[in-house]
Each structure stands twice: as structure tokens, then as C-alpha cells.
Amino acid sequence: MDEENKKQPEVESKKTEIHECREDEYLNNWKRERADFLNYKKDEFKRLSEFAKFANEGILLEMIELLDDLETASREIEDHGLKQIVKKFEDFLKKHDVEKIDSKDKFDPLLHEATSTEEDGSRLEEVRAGYLMHGKVIRPARVKIVK
Numbered sequence: 001m002d003e004e005n006k007k008q009p010e011v012e013s014k015k016t017e018i019h020e021c022r023e024d025e026y027l028n029n030w031k032r033e034r035a036d037f038l039n040y041k042k043d044e045f046k047r048l049s050e051f052a053k054f055a056n057e058g059i060l061l062e063m064i065e066l067l068d069d070l071e072t073a074s075r076e077i078e079d080h081g082l083k084q085i086v087k088k089f090e091d092f093l094k095k096h097d098v099e100k101i102d103s104k105d106k107f108d109p110l111l112h113e114a115t116s117t118e119e120d121g122s123r124l125e126e127v128r129a130g131y132l133m134h135g136k137v138i139r140p141a142r143v144k145i146v147k
Helices: 002-053 057-076 080-095
Strands: 098-100 112-117 123-128 131-133 136-139 141-146
Touching (some): 057 080, 057 131, 057 136, 080 098
Parallel strands (some): 112 141
Antiparallel strands (some): 098 131, 123 141, 131 136
């Protein structure tokens, strides 16, 4: 019995040690899960922000088609009122961070779509304007590469 009494504190000590190890393990697991959850929230926020930025892309592309028609009509008919409407469309697009692609520089396959090429073309002639939205190409510029 005396031997058993000596082992009792040792057993209790081991039980306490095991209990503390489990508590540490639970705490560490909880910390890991918490960090994973915070990373998930951050990633989901980024994804939803990107989605919201481009949610209107389809509507804006349709408006750009209308703007193309208005610009064509404006070139054919010298009407001050029509030019003001074109300007309002351009301001509206700018407000939504949509900007025209500059087609005066050299050909860039990320921004331009070549419709035709003349031999050793060095200059771009815009056939249809291209547009960027928040820095992303939503419609490439159609260009002719001419000498």
C-alpha cells in the first residue's frame, strides 16, 4: 500500500501533464483555425470587391456600342447637340473608370486587334475604339496597321 501511495502523486502529475498538453493542443488548433478564417475573410472580401468592380461591365459595353453609333453620326452630321451627347457619354464612362485605349502608339496585342496589315506597317489607324475598365481590357481596339 505504501508503494501505491508513492505512485499516486506521480500518476496525478502525469494526468495533469496530459491535461495541459491537451489544452495547449486545443488552443493551438483554435489559433490556427482563427487565422485560417481571417485569411478566408480577407480573400473573400477581395473576390467580392473585384466582382463589384466589374458587375456593370456588360451594360457599359452596350453603352459603348451606342457611343460608337453616336460618334459615327456626329462625324456625318455637324450637329452641336449630338457632340454634347457624345461628350456626356464619355464623361459617364470616365466616371465609371472606363477609358479609351490610345491607338497612336505601336501595336500591342494585349490592347489591339489587327483587322488588316499593309507591308511593313509602322502606324496604327483606328477602326474601332477600344476600352479599359479599371485597367482591364473590356474591348480591344481594332486597328489597321498601315505604312
